[in-house]
Amino acid sequence: MMTGEQYVESIRGINMEIWMFGERISSAADSPILRPSLNSVKATYDLAQMDEYEDLMTATSSLTGKKINRFCHIHQSAEDLVKKVKMQRLLGQKTASCFQRCVGMDAMNALYSTAFECDLAHGTDYYKNFVAYMNLVQENDWTVDGAMTDPKGDRGLNPGQQSDPDLYLRVVERRPDGIVVRGAKAHQTGITNSHEVIVMPTVAMKPGEEDYAVSFAVPVDTKGIFMIIGRQSCDTRKLEGSAMDVGNCTYGGMEALVVFDDVFVPNNRIFLNGEVDFSGMLVERFAGYHRQSYGGCKVGVGDVLIGAAALAADCNGAQKASHVKDKLIEMTHLNETLYSCGIACSAEGHATQSGNYLIDLLLANVCKQNVTRFPYEITRLAEDIAGGLMVTAPSEKDLRHEKIGPYIEKYLKGVDSVSTEDRLKVLRLIENLTLGTAAVGYRTESMHGAGSPQAQRIMIARQGNIAHKKELAKAIAHIK
């Protein structure tokens, strides 16, 4: 396994094409805007080296028998699925942000079983390709981006009906030695901090849409790939030189639009190529794993936000007020409910034909449906407890200013036992999580990441078995 420092150097050594604010930048490692997101991924390497976390952060490879980072693991049991969620909660606690490495892990596990079953049905060689690829991932301890979301253009039209056929990533050329693909993937979390990218289709494809039913993996510096960084609320505060004003100066997340401009993929890196009947399975399994993930990562971030709200109450001298205690209880209740769903869908996991373990899809979708709601209520309660100062506090430069600094010290002080500076630090952290750069991950990603709310409702409807419930009611009511 790589150490955190080795990981950072490995990313610095990749010649990615990254664009931000109209300019090409050399590496996330040396960008003040992106470096916090790299630090979050680095934490997945650092914690794996620590005795007190390695039980969650590492696993034994089913392919080689070696000790590997759990983010590179193919789940072998329901216990593995549970430990995955616990690991994600831990990392959310340690980074208070999206640590980005889950999406690749979820793509790997979805592809492992889908490629196996596709080969059984079609006589293809995708499973062999994928296992060989997983050996590389584990051996090199790579961070892998999982790219699913196409831009989608007109949502009322299928991929093949779009006025621009590239709005869903597709195969534009098939050669004896591989394929050439064109398109883009939107909202790619962690792409600048990844060694490789796994591409998957975004929806179940139908006959006639074979060019869109494609899955493969390539290095992120492959010719034709470039990344356009998405803005985050308050992002340029990181350029101002103030640790306090950014709220969380060490960790963060990042997203980008990734363009695949006629990218060549060799045959041994292809895991789906035209088998439309397996695109839906891949999408459903990836989404299921990723909806499970949110029952861990968002909970860990929620732990930090609850702690920050409790600290804000302490700073204000309001910690004994019954309504404040009750709000902290409510936040904890909501947060632990999310965790319960993450654990439940994992504990109810089962083996696939390939042998790896898949979560209970109904419970994973219920988990994510709750994630689209509860973080919003948790942030609302945190803002309630924090008070208006979290959005009206002056800058760190003002606090340090010779003339006006003492007035800020005097008038923005809470209880005597807490300095004004510490009070402002807590409020900035709450601001960061509720409406700053981290709100991208904690709020809107909770809404739309791993699928928007309606996507889960469709899955819940499909798996809910209302017919069975009707029979239960009939039996109790003696209706024949």
Added chain:
Amino acid sequence: MTVAVKYCGGCNPRYGRLELAARIKKEFPWLEVGGGDAPSPDLVLVICGCDRECASHGHFTGYWEKLVLSSPEGYGCIREAIIRCMDKG
């Protein structure tokens, strides 16, 4: 005497797991305390953050004993185990 300390992953610990290990080192400074994979320890301590006790420790064995703990109240048991192992050794 060697003691191997194996931790759970610490996703939601109900107390300071590291503090428990630090307490052992403070009270018994002559003990050689290492990680869970220390070779041939006399005593293995599995320190878990909650009652779920989810640490994977089946393959860790102490020459004399193995103790699984999930609360700071278990410290007395650790003391007794250390003393028992010292008597045996």
